[in-house]
Amino acid sequence: MVIPVHDVNPVRRTPWVTYALIAANVLVFLFTPGLAGSVAGESSLAQSCHLHAFLQHWAAVPQELIHHRMPRLVPTGDVGIGVQGAGCVVAPPSYDKSPVLSVFTAMFLHGSWLHLLGNMLFLLIFGNNVEDRMGHVGFTLFYVACGYVASYGFAFLNAESADPLIGASGAIAGVLGAYLVLYPRARVWVLVPFLIFLPLRLPAWLVLGFWFVLQAVYSAGEGVSDAGTVAYAAHIVGFLAGMALAWPLKPGTPPPPEPRGLLFGRNARPRRTW
Known part of the structure; x- marks a missing residue:
């Protein structure tokens, strides 16, 4: 897996929507019960019960998206003592939930600091150029549309799943797909783990193409042990949706500048030709 750190592709306007999305995601995470206070994502039973109740209320659940009905019992956030010991109390839901709206709210929820920071890093690096090309309003609609397509695509493939999404x-996968279509030749600085983190400047088509292939492999359950807890299929659907939505903009997209005289992040001496 490569870690992108910067792309050589300047923008013409300030990416206010990208910045606002990052700020909103961070703020929501800080106010998510049982998560922000723990770097490792560990919590007490009470915090865990509160978190499960919070996610059941605000996250997207494939069963609810496909069948448009709430479960009979949901976590209340309280801790109780049963025949098997302490656990989370469940009861009939005391609130009305819109499955369609839950897709939107779920886009701003994350399960750990690592989950949040990884997503925001990709959004920061690749979102600014896509926003620059689409405009602020267009990028906002595009981002939300990709999130909805990805969530419903995953739900259709996992219609009986009750796990919060x-x-x-x-x-963000949609943003990556759009970037691949619009700026395939842009250079991206990445860190490649090879004994140490080796900095390389690679074309976007290679970085994002490799990312997409990994998602496909992981979605098939190959080479990863937690394929059941990460919605890799949603990444694939979102990526393809982003490519499709960005394709009409490709003909009028100016190419990124071709960087010169750079080698592993340092200025390289020009070579004489005589």
């Missing part, structure tokens, strides 16, 4: 990954 959270994270901006589907929408």
Whole structure:
């Protein structure tokens, strides 16, 4: 897996929507019960019960999206003592939930600091150029549309799943797909783990193409042990949706500048030709 750190592709306007999305995701995470206070994502039973109740209320659940009905019992956030010991109390839901709206709210929920920071890093690096090309309003609609397509695509493939679906990954996957279509030759600085983190400047088509292939492999359950807890299928659907939506903009997109005289982040001496 490569870690992108910067792209050589300047923008013409300030990416206010990208910045606002990052700020909103961070703020929501800080106010998510049982998560922000723990770097490792660990919490007490009471915090865990509160978190499960919070996610059940605000996250997207495939069963609810496909069948348009709430479960009979949901976590209340309280801790109780049963025949098997302490656990989270469940009861009939005391609130009305819109499955369609839950897709939107789920885009701003994350399960850990690592989940949040990874998503925001990709959004910061690749979102600014896509926003620059689409405009602020167009990018906002595009981002939300990719998130919805990714969530419903995953739900159709996992219609009986009752696990909450959270994270901006589907929408951000759409951003990556759009970037690949619009700026395939842009150079991206990445860190490649090879004994040490080796900095390399690679074309966007290679970085994002490799990312997409990994998602496909992981979605098939190959080479990863937590394929059941990460919605890799949503990443694939979001990526393809982003490519499709960005394709009409490709003909009028100016090419990124071709960087010269750079080698592993340092200025290289020009070579004489005589």
